[in-house]
Amino acid sequence: xxxxxxxxxxxxxxxxxxxxxxxxxxxxxxxxxxxxxxxxxxxxxxxxxxxxxxxxxxxxxxxxxxxxxxxxxxxxxxxxxxxxxxxxxxxxxxxxxxxxxxxxxxxxxxxxxxxxxxxxxxxxxxxxxxxxxxxxxxxxxxxxxxxxxxxxxxxxxxxxxxxxxxxxxxxxxxxxxxxxxxxxxxxxxxxxxxxxxxxxxxxxxxxxxxxxxxxxxxxxxxxxxxxxxxxxxxxxxxxxxxxxxxxxxxxxxxxxxxxxxxxxxxxxxxxxxxxxxxxxxxxxxxxxxxxxxxxxxxxxxxxxxxxxxxxxxxxxxxxxxxxxxxxx
Amino acid sequence: xxxxxxxxxxxxxxxxxxxxxxxxxxxxxxxxxxxxxxxxxxxxxxxxxxxxxxxxxxxxxxxxxxxxxxxxxxxxxxxxxxxxxxxxxxxxxxxxxxxxxxxxxxxxxxxxxxxxxxxxxxxxxxxxxxxxxxxxxxxxxxxxxxxxxxxxxxxxxxxxxxxxxxxxxxxxxxxxxxxxxxxxxxxxxxxxxxxxxxxxxxxxxxxxxxxxxxxxxxxxxxxxxxxxxxxxxxxxxxxxxxxxxxxxxxxxxxxxxxxxxxxxxxxxxxxxxxxxxxxxxxxxxxxxxxxxxxxxxxxxxxxxxxxxxxxxxxxxxxxxxxxxxxxx
Numbered sequence: 001x002x003x004x005x006x007x008x009x010x011x012x013x014x015x016x017x018x019x020x021x022x023x024x025x026x027x028x029x030x031x032x033x034x035x036x037x038x039x040x041x042x043x044x045x046x047x048x049x050x051x052x053x054x055x056x057x058x059x060x061x062x063x064x065x066x067x068x069x070x071x072x073x074x075x076x077x078x079x080x081x082x083x084x085x086x087x088x089x090x091x092x093x094x095x096x097x098x099x100x101x102x103x104x105x106x107x108x109x110x111x112x113x114x115x116x117x118x119x120x121x122x123x124x125x126x127x128x129x130x131x132x133x134x135x136x137x138x139x140x141x142x143x144x145x146x147x148x149x150x151x152x153x154x155x156x157x158x159x160x161x162x163x164x165x166x167x168x169x170x171x172x173x174x175x176x177x178x179x180x181x182x183x184x185x186x187x188x189x190x191x192x193x194x195x196x197x198x199x200x201x202x203x204x205x206x207x208x209x210x211x212x213x214x215x216x217x218x219x220x221x222x223x224x225x226x227x228x229x230x231x232x233x234x235x236x237x238x239x240x241x242x243x244x245x246x247x248x249x250x251x252x253x254x255x256x257x258x259x260x261x262x263x264x265x266x267x268x269x270x271x272x273x274x275x276x277x278x279x280x281x282x283x284x285x286x287x288x289x290x291x292x293x294x295x296x297x298x299x300x301x302x303x304x305x306x307x308x309x310x311x312x313x314x315x316x317x318x319x320x321x322x323x324x325x326x327x328x
Numbered sequence: 329x330x331x332x333x334x335x336x337x338x339x340x341x342x343x344x345x346x347x348x349x350x351x352x353x354x355x356x357x358x359x360x361x362x363x364x365x366x367x368x369x370x371x372x373x374x375x376x377x378x379x380x381x382x383x384x385x386x387x388x389x390x391x392x393x394x395x396x397x398x399x400x401x402x403x404x405x406x407x408x409x410x411x412x413x414x415x416x417x418x419x420x421x422x423x424x425x426x427x428x429x430x431x432x433x434x435x436x437x438x439x440x441x442x443x444x445x446x447x448x449x450x451x452x453x454x455x456x457x458x459x460x461x462x463x464x465x466x467x468x469x470x471x472x473x474x475x476x477x478x479x480x481x482x483x484x485x486x487x488x489x490x491x492x493x494x495x496x497x498x499x500x501x502x503x504x505x506x507x508x509x510x511x512x513x514x515x516x517x518x519x520x521x522x523x524x525x526x527x528x529x530x531x532x533x534x535x536x537x538x539x540x541x542x543x544x545x546x547x548x549x550x551x552x553x554x555x556x557x558x559x560x561x562x563x564x565x566x567x568x569x570x571x572x573x574x575x576x577x578x579x580x581x582x583x584x585x586x587x588x589x590x591x592x593x594x595x596x597x598x599x600x601x602x603x604x605x606x607x608x609x610x611x612x613x614x615x616x617x618x619x620x621x622x623x624x625x626x627x628x629x630x631x632x633x634x635x636x637x638x639x640x641x642x643x644x645x646x647x648x649x650x651x652x653x654x655x656x
Contacts, residue, residue, distance in 0.1 A: 004434055006334065008656045044372040046396060048389045051425045055396060057385055061376045068374060068383060072398050072420060074427025082426065090420065090429045092400060097379045098410065099402025101418045104432050106332055106656035324654065328336045328434035
């Protein structure tokens with residue numbers, strides 16, 4: 001008789017959040033990826049064209065980790081018409097030594113949002129300029145908020161600017177965030193104005209045409225792009241990526257296939273110095289070394305991060321006595 | 329507030345088995361695969377070399393089906409030393425219209441065993457000779473039994489023979505099956521003797537070297553090979569596959585990568601007539617048309633079958649009031 005632990009979004013929200021241990025858990029997987037030690041197959045995608053949907057499956061085995069997370073992310077873009085969120089998902093954790101399912105995490109995408117936010121903080125920790133910063137976010141959704149909040153874990157965010165396709169969304173975001181984070185935040189009229197005002201920018205949109213061009217870059221700027229995770233998506237103009245002093249991504253293979261490196265390669269350009277985030281975590285001198293460099297980090301999201309955050313969440317829930325056990 | 333239905337192996341064993349509706353459910357997916365209408369990405373595999381294990385993930389969206397199954401199969405080959413079964417797994421079913429997780433099926437691999445058995449029956453229905461038959465099974469495990477029992481759904485199995493690497497396993501299997509199926513069954517000394525005695529043969533082993541050679545074939549024989557599902561596995565000699573009058577497989581892409589077509593292609597041979605099972609289901613004149621043909625069917629196992637059996641199992645459990653609802 002086996003038993004599986006069932007954890008709900010509510011359990012998981014009590015167990016993990018934007019904390020130092022979570023940040024460390026996410027940061028520590030990048031060197032494992034970059035050293036080639038993760039068993040991390042390419043993302044599996046099931047298209048559901050009739051319902052404008054897709055399911056993406058990510059997973060990774062990390063040596064020494066007790067569990068292997070298998071994450072199913074659903075993006076069904078007709079859902080809002082039905083009063084449902086577009087994005088959702090769940091994770092299953094299997095025991096690394098026996099393959100036996102240990103936990104089912106019905107998180108509705110919460111852990112993905114969280115680890116993506118934390119990944120932005122890891123990038124900023126090694127690449128963002130220092131001192132009192134102005135942060136900018138492109139997009140006004142959950143991930144825009146998480147990028148701002150995560151950045152505050154590693155840098156002194158004095159103020160922020162936000163741009164979104166719908167100005168009313170940007171205004172609402174600015175009001176909400178000013179209240180919750182206690183910093184002044186202004187909506188701006190266009191992406192160029194946002195970049196002119198900001199030291200650190202996170203792009204968090206599903207854009208399929210670049211929003212941010214090479215001409216908008218300025219010395220000292222750091223950009224983290226988290227939106228592109230499919231062949232059809234692109235937030236940064238290829239020239240912008242190619243002109244960065246340091247270009248970093250979570251996985252060169254994924255960024256080339258699904259992220260911001262795709263357009264660069266397709267246009268025949270090259271990136272002066274393309275690194276994986278794990279290389280920079282292992283050797284911070286590969287990251288920002290001067291105040292006037294332009295740095296860009298492209299995050300497509302990895303199964304290794306899912307295994308890392310799920311492992312921590314399972315352990316925390318266990319310590320806190322959260323969840324339900326089902327005899328199988 | 330969403331809710332997910334949790335079904336255990338015990339629930340699922342009460343709900344589905346080797347029945348006609350189950351057989352129809354499995355048969356009906358093959359034409360969908362062969363017409364290219366299934367969204368069925370290649371199998372995702374996560375290797376766990378430290379623990380001699382792997383996790384295989386299969387999935388498929390089938391137009392018109394209410395659910396999409398994502399199946400995680402675990403094979404951890406040090407488990408027997410720990411008193412645990414090598415194979416296990418679970419499935420998750422997501423709603424095809426919204427992507428929302430509907431059910432978690434903690435089946436420990438039961439549904440995979442079942443749909444693989446039923447797939448053998450679909451192959452035999454279209455390819456096995458008719459009349460009173462002698463069935464042969466290579467291997468003496470769960471799948472050998474299921475192949476025999478499934479065959480009895482579609483043909484008159486008068487007697488059986490069994491060969492296994494360990495003779496004591498074959499003897500035990502023969503005793504058990506004679507009791508449970510009520511037919512005479514004999515263990516035989518080698519695969520050649522098994523083929524000489526049998527009209528229909530199922531090979532169900534994880535062999536990495538061919539067990540069955542071209543010289544063992546005889547007119548009228550049908551073989552279903554269910555063992556090979558990885559680059560390293562092979563049950564049938566390439567010459568045997570190439571010399572069949574009709575060669576059928578569940579998916580030509582998968583058989584070429586992971587099944588019995590791999591060795592054929594690698595050796596530079598060709599198969600006179602390689603069909604997908606769905607083509608034969610749609611047009612039975614493509615299957616066996618005379619008593620003296622040699623037919624071979626290679627089954628590597630598809631995500632479409634998983635979606636089919638999971639869909640039926642979920643509906644049956646619902647009708648029978650089986651399972652537990654978890655609010656997420």
